[in-house]
Amino acid sequence: MNRGYFADINELKQHGGKIATANKIIIPAVAAVKFPALEVNHSDGSSLKLPIASIGNGVAANKAEAPKASLLCLSFRASSQAMVDSWSKPFLDTFKDSNRVQLCEISFIDSWLLTLSPVKKLLLRTMRKSNPDESNDVLHRQIVYSFGDNYYFRKELKILNLLTGYTFLLDKFGRIRWQGSGLATEEELSSLLSCTSLLLDEE
Numbered sequence: 001m002n003r004g005y006f007a008d009i010n011e012l013k014q015h016g017g018k019i020a021t022a023n024k025i026i027i028p029a030v031a032a033v034k035f036p037a038l039e040v041n042h043s044d045g046s047s048l049k050l051p052i053a054s055i056g057n058g059v060a061a062n063k064a065e066a067p068k069a070s071l072l073c074l075s076f077r078a079s080s081q082a083m084v085d086s087w088s089k090p091f092l093d094t095f096k097d098s099n100r101v102q103l104c105e106i107s108f109i110d111s112w113l114l115t116l117s118p119v120k121k122l123l124l125r126t127m128r129k130s131n132p133d134e135s136n137d138v139l140h141r142q143i144v145y146s147f148g149d150n151y152y153f154r155k156e157l158k159i160l161n162l163l164t165g166y167t168f169l170l171d172k173f174g175r176i177r178w179q180g181s182g183l184a185t186e187e188e189l190s191s192l193l194s195c196t197s198l199l200l201d202e203e
């Protein structure tokens with residue numbers, strides 16, 4: 001888990017960020033694991049706890065708020081943004097008219113200096129200016145930030161390389177039903193979109 005930068009670079013040269021080929025089919029609900037809890041910040045400073053999910057058998061009060069499918073795109077370094085875009089943009093184009101889908105891009109900021117309160121506020125204000133949301137689509141791309149140490153979060157997801165992008169498709173209970181990494185291929189995108197459609201049809 002504590003690998004050095006050069007180990008990540010060497011691995012990136014070997015496979016271009018494709019840690020593993022994305023799932024071809026949806027992960028069965030009985031075999032799916034929960035996405036670890038994560039608190040993130042919007043650029044306006046407001047916080048959000050991920051994943052947004054129904055509780056228990058889905059009859060909880062927050063059932064209406066929980067999306068039936070959530071795509072969470074993780075970026076630990078700015079260099080992986082193009083990888084994240086290769087998943088999120090086609091996903092947004094396909095499900096832009098759906099109110100049952102959530103799309104979240106999460107940038108992890110682990111620098112001690114940037115997590116200090118005054119610097120953090122200034123950084124979020126800068127991010128807000130650089131990410132205006134002018135879309136009229138029902139589905140919005142939420143860009144959020146996670147500050148601080150992420151070691152245990154990464155450990156749960158078995159994330160080693162910080163230079164690549166990671167993508168997770170969750171169901172309404174916050175379970176990981178599909179995942180991918182690196183730059184999306186046409187075949188992987190087709191798999192992602194079809195698996196999302198299956199989640200939307202699940203009871």
